[in-house]
Amino acid sequence: MVAAKIRDVARAAGVSPSTVSRALAIPEMVSPATRERVRRAADHLHYAPNRAARGLITGRTGNIGLIVPDLANPFFPGVVKGVQAQARDADYAIFIADTDEDMTAEVGLVRALSKQVDGIVLCSPRMSEDDVVSLGSETILVLLNRRVGRIPAVTFDNADGMRQTVAHLAALGHRKVAWIGGPRSSWSNRERSRSLRAATTAAGLDLVIVGHFPPQFEGGVAAADLVVATGATAVVTYNDLMALGLLSRLRARGVAVPDRISVVGIDDIPMAGMSSPALTTVSLAKERAGRAAVDLLLDLLAHPDGVLSPRRDLPAQLLVRDSTGVAHED
Amino acid sequence: MVAAKIRDVARAAGVSPSTVSRALAIPEMVSPATRERVRRAADHLHYAPNRAARGLITGRTGNIGLIVPDLANPFFPGVVKGVQAQARDADYAIFIADTDEDMTAEVGLVRALSKQVDGIVLCSPRMSEDDVVSLGSETILVLLNRRVGRIPAVTFDNADGMRQTVAHLAALGHRKVAWIGGPRSSWSNRERSRSLRAATTAAGLDLVIVGHFPPQFEGGVAAADLVVATGATAVVTYNDLMALGLLSRLRARGVAVPDRISVVGIDDIPMAGMSSPALTTVSLAKERAGRAAVDLLLDLLAHPDGVLSPRRDLPAQLLVRDSTGVAHED
DNA sequence: ATGAAAGCGCTAACAG
DNA sequence: CTGTTAGCGCTTTCAT
Numbered sequence: 001m002v003a004a005k006i007r008d009v010a011r012a013a014g015v016s017p018s019t020v021s022r023a024l025a026i027p028e029m030v031s032p033a034t035r036e037r038v039r040r041a042a043d044h045l046h047y048a049p050n051r052a053a054r055g056l057i058t059g060r061t062g063n064i065g066l067i068v069p070d071l072a073n074p075f076f077p078g079v080v081k082g083v084q085a086q087a088r089d090a091d092y093a094i095f096i097a098d099t100d101e102d103m104t105a106e107v108g109l110v111r112a113l114s115k116q117v118d119g120i121v122l123c124s125p126r127m128s129e130d131d132v133v134s135l136g137s138e139t140i141l142v143l144l145n146r147r148v149g150r151i152p153a154v155t156f157d158n159a160d161g162m163r164q165t166v167a168h169l170a171a172l173g174h175r176k177v178a179w180i181g182g183p184r185s186s187w188s189n190r191e192r193s194r195s196l197r198a199a200t201t202a203a204g205l206d207l208v209i210v211g212h213f214p215p216q217f218e219g220g221v222a223a224a225d226l227v228v229a230t231g232a233t234a235v236v237t238y239n240d241l242m243a244l245g246l247l248s249r250l251r252a253r254g255v256a257v258p259d260r261i262s263v264v265g266i267d268d269i270p271m272a273g274m275s276s277p278a279l280t281t282v283s284l285a286k287e288r289a290g291r292a293a294v295d296l297l298l299d300l301l302a303h304p305d306g307v308l309s310p311r312r313d314l315p316a317q318l319l320v321r322d323s324t325g326v327a328h329e330d
Numbered sequence: 331m332v333a334a335k336i337r338d339v340a341r342a343a344g345v346s347p348s349t350v351s352r353a354l355a356i357p358e359m360v361s362p363a364t365r366e367r368v369r370r371a372a373d374h375l376h377y378a379p380n381r382a383a384r385g386l387i388t389g390r391t392g393n394i395g396l397i398v399p400d401l402a403n404p405f406f407p408g409v410v411k412g413v414q415a416q417a418r419d420a421d422y423a424i425f426i427a428d429t430d431e432d433m434t435a436e437v438g439l440v441r442a443l444s445k446q447v448d449g450i451v452l453c454s455p456r457m458s459e460d461d462v463v464s465l466g467s468e469t470i471l472v473l474l475n476r477r478v479g480r481i482p483a484v485t486f487d488n489a490d491g492m493r494q495t496v497a498h499l500a501a502l503g504h505r506k507v508a509w510i511g512g513p514r515s516s517w518s519n520r521e522r523s524r525s526l527r528a529a530t531t532a533a534g535l536d537l538v539i540v541g542h543f544p545p546q547f548e549g550g551v552a553a554a555d556l557v558v559a560t561g562a563t564a565v566v567t568y569n570d571l572m573a574l575g576l577l578s579r580l581r582a583r584g585v586a587v588p589d590r591i592s593v594v595g596i597d598d599i600p601m602a603g604m605s606s607p608a609l610t611t612v613s614l615a616k617e618r619a620g621r622a623a624v625d626l627l628l629d630l631l632a633h634p635d636g637v638l639s640p641r642r643d644l645p646a647q648l649l650v651r652d653s654t655g656v657a658h659e660d
Numbered sequence: 661a662t663g664a665a666a667g668c669g670c671t672a673a674c675a676g
Numbered sequence: 677c678t679g680t681t682a683g684c685g686c687t688t689t690c691a692t
Contacts, residue, residue, distance in 0.1 A: 003445070005685060005686085006685065006686060006687095007685085015662075015663085016662070016663045016664075017663090017685090017686080017687090018662075018663065018664080018665095018686095018687075018688080019661085019662060019663075021686070021687055021688085022661090022662085022687090022688095025687085029661075029662095030661065030662080031661060031662090034661080034662085048442075048445060049685080049686070049687095050386075050445070050684090050685050050686065051445070051446060051686095052382040052383075052385045052386050052391065052446075052684095052685080052686090053382075053386055053668090053684075053685035053686040053687090054685080054686055054687070055382045055668090055686090056380075056382055056383055056386060056667090056668045056669065056670090056684095056685080056686070056687090057667075057668045057685090057686060057687045057688075058668090058686085058687070058688095059668085061382065063425075071401065071407040071410055071411065072404070072407040072408065072411070072600065074402070074404070077401040077402040077407075077428075078402065080401055080426075080428065081401065081402070081428055081430065084426075084427065084428055085430075093425055093427075093442075093443065093446060094425070094426065094427075095393075095423055095424070095425055095426075096410075096414075096424065096425075096426040097414065097423075097424075098407075098410065098411055098414055100411065100415075112378075112423075113423065115333070115378060115380070115381070116381060116382075116423060217600075217604050244604065245604070248604060248606060251606065252606070270402065270547075271601055274547050274574065274575070274578060276578060276581065276582070335669060335670085336669065336670060336671095337669085345678075345679085346678070346679045346680075347669090347670075347671090347679090348670095348671075348672080348678075348679065348680080349677085349678060349679075351670070351671055351672090352671090352677095352678085355671085359677075359678095360677070360678080361677060361678090364677085364678085379669080379670070379671095380668090380669050380670070381670095382668095382669080382670090383668075383669035383670040383671090383684090384669080384670055384671070385670090385684090386668095386669080386670070386671090386683090386684045386685065386686090387669090387670060387671050387672075387683075387684045388670090388671070388672090388684090389684085
C-alpha cells in the first residue's frame with residue numbers, strides 16, 4: 001500500500017486537489033462542510049503531504065540544520081535536545097552534522113547543508129569570522145555560544161557566571177585564582193577569560209593565567225602541575241571536562257580538593273555531579289539555549305526583515321558543590 | 331545572487347537541461363567535449379542540483395534517518411559519528427531524532443521521519459517487537475544493537491565479550507561474580523546477562539544476579555550496597571555509566587577497587603578511561619557499528635531484493651584497566 | 661467557496 | 677550522443 005497523494009484525498013472527498021490543499025493548510029478559506037469531508041478523507045487515507053513537493057513550490061523545506069563541533073563533548077547533547085524539542089513542536093525536522101572539529105571541511109559542509117534546510121543553527125567556536133560572516137550572508141543563520149557581527153546569536157551570560165564564581169571564591173577567603181584556558185581561537189574562551197579577569201580585578205583578587213589547553217579531560221590533566229606551582233588556592237577552568245581532568249591529576253598527586261585547592265568548572269555536564277568531590281561549576285542553560293536558537297530561527301523565517309541582530313543571552317548559574325571550600329592559610 | 335538552476339547551466343553550456351543532468355550524473359553517456367563544457371559551466375555557476383526536486387522524480391531523498399534513545403548517553407555519540415561519516419562519504423545527509431526515551435511518541439516519530447528519508451537506522455532498545463516489525467514492513471530499516479525477526483541489524487558480539495570477561499576474572503582468581511543488570515526490557519541487557527551466565531557456567535564460576543537498574547550512573551550507585559552484600563569479589567555491570575556509579579559508591583563506602591572488588595563495565599565510553607581507578611570494560615566498536623549500519627542500509631537500497639536479513643556482528647574487546655585485580659582470599 | 665491551469669527544478673522516457 | 681516531452685506531488689494564481 002503506497003502512500004496516499006493529494007489526488008487520492010481529493011477523489012475520496014469529491015473535491016479538487018486545490019481544495020484539499022486549502023482545507024488542510026488554510027481551513028478558514030473553505031466551507032466548514034467540505035473542510036470536514038476533506039479532513040475525514042485525509043486521515044482515513046493517512047494522508048501526509050509530501051514535503052519535498054511542497055518545498056519545491058513554497059521554497060521552504062521544513063527542515064533546520066544543526067552544526068556541532070563534537071557530539072562526544074557532553075556539552076552538546078543538552079543543546080541538541082533543546083533544538084530537537086523546539087523544532088519538533090514547530091513541525092520542523094532537524095538535520096544534524098558533527099563536524100568533528102574538522103575546520104577545513106566545515107564551511108563546505110554548511111554550504112551543502114544550507115540547500116536542504118530553511119535555516120541553520122551553527123555552533124562553531126573556531127570557524128574564522130570571515131567564514132561565518134560569509135555564511136551569514138548566504139543563509140539564515142543563528143549562532144550558538146558565539147557572536148560575530150550582527151548575526152543573530154544565542155549566548156550565555158559568561159560575565160555573570162564569572163562574577164558569581166569570584167564572589168563565591170572571595171567569600172571562601174581565596175586571594176589568588178588561577179585560570180586554565182581553552183583553545184585560544186574559541187570565542188567563549190576569550191569571553192570567559194575576559195570576564196574572569198574583570199571579576200577578579202573588581203573584587204581585588206589576583207588572577208594568574210595558566211595557559212591554553214585542549215578543552216578535554218587531558219587538557220585539565222596537563223594543566224594540573226602548572227596550577228599547583230602557581231600557588232593559587234582556587235582554579236577556574238574553561239570547561240568541566242578540563243576540571244575533571246584537573247581533579248584527577250590533583251588526586252593522583254595527593255593535592256586535596258577542596259582543602260588545598262578549590263576547583264570550579266563551567267558547563268555543568270552530567271559527569272560534573274558524579275565526580276568526587278562533586279564539581280562546583282557554572283551551569284549553563286544548554287537546553288534552553290537550543291530552544292532559544294530555534295525560536296530565533298523561526299522568528300527570522302517568519303519575519304525575513306524583522307529586527308536586525310536579535311540576541312539572546314541565557315543565564316549562567318554557579319552551582320556550588322564539594323570541589324570548592326574555605327581557603328586555608330599555609 | 332540566487333542559486334543557479336539546471337537551466338542556467340544548460341544555457342551557459344549551450345546544451346539542453348537533460349544533457350546537463352546526464353553530464354553530471356552519468357558522464358559516460360555524454361561526449362567528452364560537452365561533458366567538459368557542462369562541468370565547467372556548472373562549477374562556474376556553483377551549480378548544485380536541488381535535491382528535493384530530484385527526489386520528487388527519482389523517489390530517493392538522499393537522506394538517512396537516525397533514531398537514538400538518548401544522545402546524552404555517552405554510548406551514542408560514537409555511533410552517530412560513525413553513521414555520519416559513512417553517510418557523508420556516500421553523499422547522504424542524516425536526519426537525527428533523539429526520542430528522549432519517550433516510547434509513546436517513538437513509533438509516530440519514526441513514521442513521520444520515514445517519509446523524508448530513504449531508510450532508517452533505528453536504535454531503540456525498548457520499542458516493542460511488534461512495533462519494530464510493523465515499522466520494518468513499511469520502511470527500509472536497519473536495527474542497531476538489537477535483533478528482531480529477520481530485520482537487518484548490526485549488533486555486538488556480547489557473547490564473546492562476556493567470555494573474555496569471565497576468562498579474565500577467572501584468571502585473577504575470582505570465583506563469584508555479580509551481575510548488575512540494566513532495563514529488563516532492553517534487548518542488549520537480555521543478551522548480555524544471558525551471555526554472562528553461559529560464560530560463568532562454562533568456566534565453573536558462581537554468578538549472582540543483583541537485579542535490574544536504570545542504565546545510568548545512579549543505577550550503579552543504587553546497586554553498590556547490594557553487590558557488597560552478595561560477597562562477590564567481582565562485578566560486571568550492564569554498562570559503563572553504571573560501573574562508574576558503582577565505583578563512586580564503593581569508594582564512598584571505603585570498599586577498595588580492585589583490592590576488595592573488581593569491576594568490569596561494558597561500552598568503553600570516554601569517561602571509563604578517566605575514572606580512578608580506570609575502568610576495565612568491554613569495548614564495543616561503536617563507530618564501526620554506525621558505519622556498518624549505513625553500509626547495510628545503502629546495500630539494501632541498492633539491492634531492494636538482495637539477501638534477506640543481512641546481519642553484522644561487531645567485535646567486543648575486553649579492555650583491562652585498573653578496576654580489576656587479583657582476587658583476595660579473606 | 662471552489663476548480664482549472666501553471667509551474668517549482670529536476671530526471672527519464674522517447675525520439676531522432 | 678543529444679534534445680523534446682512529460683510529469684514527480686504539491687501550492688498558488690486566476691478565473692468562475
